[in-house]
């Protein structure tokens with residue numbers, strides 16, 4: 001399915017005057033969710049930047065119906081909402097929109113539970129790779145080597161691979177996406193909405209405030225993540241994995257741009273050593289190797 005941005009609904013779900021910082025990737029991602037799902041979407045949102053972007057009065061920052069929930073309950077609340085809408089015979093798409101902290105750390109138990117039960121929900125992880133709303137603390141999705149206010153000399157551990165963990169829940173749909181590739185993300189959202197059961201989409205969302213880059217460069221940084229191979233776009237339908245078009249060229253390592261091009265734009269990697277860069281490069285290679293083997297095994 002080829003999507004033309006010009007033919008997408010014009011209705012705005014991210015409203016003027018909202019509280020997002022300039023260059024905010026979460027407001028971009030939410031705009032695409034509105035374009036893909038329109039009035040059918042009901043968002044379940046735990047604490048995080050988006051619960052600030054939405055504003056204090058309903059409908060002041062975001063135009064979606066929203067249920068605000070405590071972190072650890074997001075997917076459980078969404079499951080109940082999906083069941084209630086089904087009983088009522090209403091055609092709604094229940095979407096959990098949570099940050100990396102809300103997905104991979106604090107909300108992980110209910111995420112895993114809803115996936116295992118097959119609740120009819122789309123979970124989107126808006127991954128800005130740290131707890132931004134409370135002042136840039138590390139999460140399990142912060143990459144190796146990155147500065148945060150709780151990893152002053154660079155994070156020592158590698159980024160947790162949540163998309164692959166979700167794949168191993170054997171749910172019908174898992175995908176990765178990037179705010180730099182809106183039509184790819186919109187296509188994946190529409191596909192997820194057409195499938196019954198639990199769906200997981202992991203959206204890479206570079207944050208100018210926490211990653212320390214020029215707010216005009218959000219899309220450039222997001223694109224470089226894909227072009228250097230640091231972030232891989234793929235989707236898995238019923239366990240069959242395939243690379244998404246923007247990432248296909250980079251299965252060939254020689255076509256990837258040097259990782260330094262991605263790192264040097266971001267102040268959070270200012271302190272990384274040559275040795276640290278080599279460690280990160282090795283992690284990128286390992287991620288590709290694993291994914292390519294899985295693609296081969298499931299095709």
Ligand SMILES: Cc1ncc(C[n+]2csc(CCOP(=O)(O)OP(=O)(O)O)c2C)c(N)n1
Nearest residue numbers: 047048049099100101102130131132133134
């Ligand atoms: C149970 C609980 N623990 C901690 C907090 C404080 N808190 C509010 S927002 C937030 C950060 C959320 O980070 P993330 O989920 O990555 O979303 P982001 O702010 O980056 O969009 C934290 C820790 C809270 N509200 N509830």
Ligand code: SF4
Nearest residue numbers: 021024049132207209
């Ligand atoms: S801190 Fe980052 S993710 Fe949060 S509102 Fe600002 S730009 Fe958006």
